[in-house]
Amino acid sequence: MINENLNIYLQALNSANSGIIITDNLQPDNPIIYCNSAFEKISGYNKDEIIGHNCRFLQAQDRSQAERQLIKESIRDGKECRVEIRNYRKNGQLFWNELFISPVKNDDGMITHFIGVQNDVTDRKKIEYDLREEKSSVEEKIQQRTKELMGKEAFLASIIQTVRESLLVLDSNYVVLSANNHFLSSFKVTQEETVGKVLFELGNHQWDIDTLKDLLTKILPTNNPVTDYEVEHHFQHIGKKVMLLNAYRIEFEGQYKDRILIAIEDITDKKELDRRKDDFLSIASHELKTPLTTIKSLIQLLQRMDPAKNPDQFTTSLDKVSIYIEKLNKLISKLLDTSKIHSGNIELHLEPFEIDKTIKEAIENLSVVNPEYEISFSGCTNASVLGDEMQILQVFNNLISNAIKYAPGSKNIEVYINTVGNFVKISVKDFGMGISHQDKIKIFERFFRASNIQKKYPGLGIGLYVSHEIIVNHKGTLWVESEVGEGSTFNFTLPVIKN
Numbered sequence: 333m334i335n336e337n338l339n340i341y342l343q344a345l346n347s348a349n350s351g352i353i354i355t356d357n358l359q360p361d362n363p364i365i366y367c368n369s370a371f372e373k374i375s376g377y378n379k380d381e382i383i384g385h386n387c388r389f390l391q392a393q394d395r396s397q398a399e400r401q402l403i404k405e406s407i408r409d410g411k412e413c414r415v416e417i418r419n420y421r422k423n424g425q426l427f428w429n430e431l432f433i434s435p436v437k438n439d440d441g442m443i444t445h446f447i448g449v450q451n452d453v454t455d456r457k458k459i460e461y462d463l464r465e466e467k468s469s470v471e472e473k474i475q476q477r478t479k480e481l482m483g484k485e486a487f488l489a490s491i492i493q494t495v496r497e498s499l500l501v502l503d504s505n506y507v508v509l510s511a512n513n514h515f516l517s518s519f520k521v522t523q524e525e526t527v528g529k530v531l532f533e534l535g536n537h538q539w540d541i542d543t544l545k546d547l548l549t550k551i552l553p554t555n556n557p558v559t560d561y562e563v564e565h566h567f568q569h570i571g572k573k574v575m576l577l578n579a580y581r582i583e584f585e586g587q588y589k590d591r592i593l594i595a596i597e598d599i600t601d602k603k604e605l606d607r608r609k610d611d612f613l614s615i616a617s618h619e620l621k622t623p624l625t626t627i628k629s630l631i632q633l634l635q636r637m638d639p640a641k642n643p644d645q646f647t648t649s650l651d652k653v654s655i656y657i658e659k660l661n662k663l664i665s666k667l668l669d670t671s672k673i674h675s676g677n678i679e680l681h682l683e684p685f686e687i688d689k690t691i692k693e694a695i696e697n698l699s700v701v702n703p704e705y706e707i708s709f710s711g712c713t714n715a716s717v718l719g720d721e722m723q724i725l726q727v728f729n730n731l732i733s734n735a736i737k738y739a740p741g742s743k744n745i746e747v748y749i750n751t752v753g754n755f756v757k758i759s760v761k762d763f764g765m766g767i768s769h770q771d772k773i774k775i776f777e778r779f780f781r782a783s784n785i786q787k788k789y790p791g792l793g794i795g796l797y798v799s800h801e802i803i804v805n806h807k808g809t810l811w812v813e814s815e816v817g818e819g820s821t822f823n824f825t826l827p828v829i830k831n
């Protein structure tokens with residue numbers, strides 16, 4: 333009966349999938365006294381090669397595994413243990429062995445045997461390993477990507493803050509997510525007033541611009557960007573602005589996000605300068621054409637004339653031709669001056685001269701040419717200045733001719749000269765139309781002409797620009813004091829030569 337049972341047990345052990353061994357702890361070196369078929373299969377050895385051996389042959393040369401120490405301790409202490417250990421088949425192939433060891437005690441409590449149950453867990457280990465590898469490579473990739481993105485973000489943020497164009501990022505509800513410094517300074521607003529607010533409600537609804545609303549509502553659904561759309565709008569604190577708008581739905585790594593980037597270029601000054609240039613060109617061509625037409629008709633007249641028969645008429649016409657040629661000459665010099673000044677190519681012929689004398693003589697000459705005007709002179713400096721006398725005269729003559737031109741109802745012009753610290757100061761006062769505060773800011777800019785005088789008084793808007801540059805080149809200053817309707821006083825200073 334016992335034998336029969338034993339047989340059944342042995343058959344059961346042999347049909348198990350786990351490798352099972354029994355070692356005899358009472359014999360030296362704890363040899364294997366039993367192994368089942370699964371153990372033969374797992375290890376690649378047959379029973380004859382196994383029985384009598386200590387289990388250590390399974391580790392082949394791979395002896396320094398920490399698990400071996402655990403096994404030793406559990407055998408020494410007669411305790412159960414579970415380890416996963418690298419074992420080697422007969423053909424040298426590695427397999428991971430999940431090993432359970434449990435001691436068998438006799439009635440006296442002595443450990444007589446150990447039972448070892450083994451499972452080949454190589455596949456599971458491989459999957460675990462692959463998973464671990466995969467995970468760490470994914471983590472590494474994520475870290476790398478995050479680093480790249482953070483780098484990119486910092487990079488983009490620095491670009492966005494540096495560009496001299498206003499940039500806004502909006503979400504799909506047109507709430508401002510970010511605004512760059514240029515936007516804040518151009519529209520005189522703070523971060524707090526801007527970020528987190530709906531664009532159209534910003535600053536007392538000053539961005540509630542119908543065309544802008546229309547454009548933006550079309551961007552998100554269609555992905556169609558708005559390019560170079562010109563908007564003119566009056567802002568509460570900064571006045572009228574002409575802006576060029578570019579708006580895009582943000583595309584990031586091929587994916588559209590519900591974000592809109594708006595780039596706002598302030599082209600107010602550019603537009604104004606373009607307009608002034610156009611006006612300048614049409615006036616300049618007109619100014620050049622008028623004397624040319626006169627010269628042309630005078631020459632036609634001269635061609636038909638017999639000088640012997642009409643000597644006086646002939647001479648008068650010739651004189652007229654030369655006057656108009658001189659006019660043309662002056663105009664062309666003026667234009668050349670502007671371009672030279674603008675490109676910084678004007679030469680200074682510096683020499684000491686007595687400023688009182690120069691101004692006095694200039695007034696005398698101007699009075700001869702404009703006898704109907706009373707140009708008074710007062711003050712005295714007794715100073716010498718180091719400068720280009722011709723250029724200083726050009727400035728002075730320009731101020732006097734403006735004082736004549738822009739004061740049609742008045743005949744008086746006052747010139748005053750005095751010393752202020754290390755400078756001489758020359759003032760030209762007229763009693764004409766005066767200049768508004770807004771115009772005063774721009775009066776020394778190239779091609780600027782006050783809008784109220786455009787048609788009535790001919791001019792190119794370059795005289796004061798050239799004068800200003802000349803005085804600045806002499807390390808002096810040129811400025812105006814004026815009220816509309818109360819005349820203007822143009823002043824300039826020049827440094828005095830120290831004795």
Ligand code: ADP
Binds near residue numbers: 739820
């Ligand atoms: P232009 O006289 O050819 O227009 P300027 O550069 O000399 O060019 O002057 C620029 C503008 O400044 C003039 O168009 C005029 O509007 C204004 N301006 C200059 N001088 C006077 C003045 N004495 N009184 C009033 N406005 C003046």
